[in-house]
Amino acid sequence: FFGVKMSNPGVTRITCPLLAFFGTRESEVGTEETLKLLRSAIGRHPRGPRRVDTAIIVRADHMYTGEEQQVAETIARWAASL
Numbered sequence: 001f002f003g004v005k006m007s008n009p010g011v012t013r014i015t016c017p018l019l020a021f022f023g024t025r026e027s028e029v030g031t032e033e034t035l036k037l038l039r040s041a042i043g044r045h046p047r048g049p050r051r052v053d054t055a056i057i058v059r060a061d062h063m064y065t066g067e068e069q070q071v072a073e074t075i076a077r078w079a080a081s082l
Contacts, residue, residue, distance in 0.1 A: 003041040003048075011042055017051040018042075019078045023060025023067065032056055053078055 003009035011018075020038055022030035035054035042052050055074045060067040 002038050003045055004037060009041075009045070011049065012045050012047040014049050015047075016049065017053070017082055018049040019053050019055070019075065021055040021057055021071075021074060023057045023062065023064055025060060026062040029062055051082075053081075 001010045003011055020035060022032075022035065035056070039052050039054060042048050055078070057064060057067055057070050057074065060070065064071045
């Protein structure tokens with residue numbers, strides 16, 4: 001979807017800003033390195049989101065259990081920056 005392994009990924013159909021994040025306790029799903037790869041892959045395509053931001057949610061598992069406030073604040077800061 002993000003274009004890591006294909007030349008015409010689905011993400012190129014998205015034109016609005018994109019926020020992607022992972023929790024630090026979900027390394028089997030994604031890490032900071034995964035987010036760097038995501039940004040790089042998207043950036044190689046001439047079309048796609050006009051802005052890509054990423055974040056790591058500290059202490060969060062895949063469901064962000066107990067870290068909902070941190071997720072909400074991350075999304076709110078991101079939305080305010082648009």
